[in-house]
Amino acid sequence: SSTSSSTSTTTTTSSTTTSSSSSTTSSTTTTTTTTTSSSSTTSSTAVRTATSTTTSTTTTTSVTTATTATTPAPPAYYCPGTSIGAYCNVTSDTCSMSQPCLNAATCFPDATVPLGYRCGCQTGYTGSTCENDERLCKDDTCWNNGTCIEVNSTTVDNNGTTFYCNCSESFTGVHCELKVNLCVNITCQNHGICQTVNMSWSCICLTPSLYYGNYCEIQTSALKVKQALSKSFASVAIVALVLTCLFVIIMDVLKYVFKIDPVKAERLKQLRAKKAAKLKPKAPNVAIRFQYVA
Structure with missing residues (x-):
C-alpha cells in the first residue's frame, strides 16, 4: 500500500542521510516519485528534517565538550603577570611594595x-x-x-682631610667651628667692650650717656657739666679748708710768738660770767605741806 511504501522509504532515507549527504538527496528523490499522496510526502520530509537536526546538534555538543575539557576557564579576579589588586593595578614585586632602598637609591628586582x-x-x-x-x-x-667641598686626595692639606669647608663670614677652622676675633689688638676706653660683628669690630660703651665714639673715648656734654660742678665744689671745699688752717696758724703765731692774744678779753669775760653765776645766792628751800581732804 501507499502507507507502507512511505514508511520503508523513510527508514531508508534516515540511514542514508546519516552516512552521507549525497545518499540523502537520492533517497529524497525516490521518495517523492513513489509517493502517491501529498500528505504522506509532507510527513516523510518532516521526519527527515527532525532526524538531520538531531544528528547535527549531537555532533556540535560533542565538539563543545571536547573544547571545554582542553582549555579550562580562568578563575575569578585573575591578574596576568605579577600584578595584583582588585583592578590589577598593583605590582607585586618587592621594590614596588616595600621600597627598601634608602638615600635616593634605585631598586632593581632580582630573583637570583x-x-x-x-x-x-x-x-x-x-x-x-x-x-x-x-x-x-x-x-x-x-x-x-x-659649604663642604671635596678635594683630590693628592692635594690633601696639613690637617689630613680630603675636604675643604668654605666658611661664612666671621668663622674659620677645619669645620668652621671657630669665630674670628678681630678684637685682639683693640682696646676700648672707659670700660667699653669690644665685639666682632660681620667681620668688623666695634666698641660697646657701657654708659652711652657718658661716653661715645669708636673707642668710647669721647665724653658727652652731660658728663662735662657734672665734672665741672664736681670740680667747683671741690675747689670751694679746698679753699675753706686752707683758710681754716691759716686762721689757726695765725692765731698760734700771735699768741705764742708775739704774745698777743686776740681772744683774751673774750675769754676773761666768759670766766667772770661763770664766777658770778656761782656766787649768786640760791633761793631758800621752802617746805610745802599738802593736806588731803576726804
Whole structure:
C-alpha cells in the first residue's frame, strides 16, 4: 500500500542521510516519485528534517565538550603577570611594595639573590639598602652655614682631610667651628667692650650717656657739666679748708710768738660770767605741806 511504501522509504532515507549527504538527496528523490499522496510526502520530509537536526546538534555538543575539557576557564579576579589588586593595578614585586632602598637609591628586582632585589646606591653610600653614609661631605661636616667641598686626595692639606669647608663670614677652622676675633689688638676706653660683628669690630660703651665714639673715648656734654660742678665744689671745699688752717696758724703765731692774744678779753669775760653765776645766792628751800581732804 501507499502507507507502507512511505514508511520503508523513510527508514531508508534516515540511514542514508546519516552516512552521507549525497545518499540523502537520492533517497529524497525516490521518495517523492513513489509517493502517491501529498500528505504522506509532507510527513516523510518532516521526519527527515527532525532526524538531520538531531544528528547535527549531537555532533556540535560533542565538539563543545571536547573544547571545554582542553582549555579550562580562568578563575575569578585573575591578574596576568605579577600584578595584583582588585583592578590589577598593583605590582607585586618587592621594590614596588616595600621600597627598601634608602638615600635616593634605585631598586632593581632580582630573583637570583635571597632578598629578591638589589639596590643601586648613590655615590658615597654602601650597604644592602644603601644605609651607610660614607661621604666625606655630610650635612654636618661644615658648621655655621659653611659649604663642604671635596678635594683630590693628592692635594690633601696639613690637617689630613680630603675636604675643604668654605666658611661664612666671621668663622674659620677645619669645620668652621671657630669665630674670628678681630678684637685682639683693640682696646676700648672707659670700660667699653669690644665685639666682632660681620667681620668688623666695634666698641660697646657701657654708659652711652657718658661716653661715645669708636673707642668710647669721647665724653658727652652731660658728663662735662657734672665734672665741672664736681670740680667747683671741690675747689670751694679746698679753699675753706686752707683758710681754716691759716686762721689757726695765725692765731698760734700771735699768741705764742708775739704774745698777743686776740681772744683774751673774750675769754676773761666768759670766766667772770661763770664766777658770778656761782656766787649768786640760791633761793631758800621752802617746805610745802599738802593736806588731803576726804
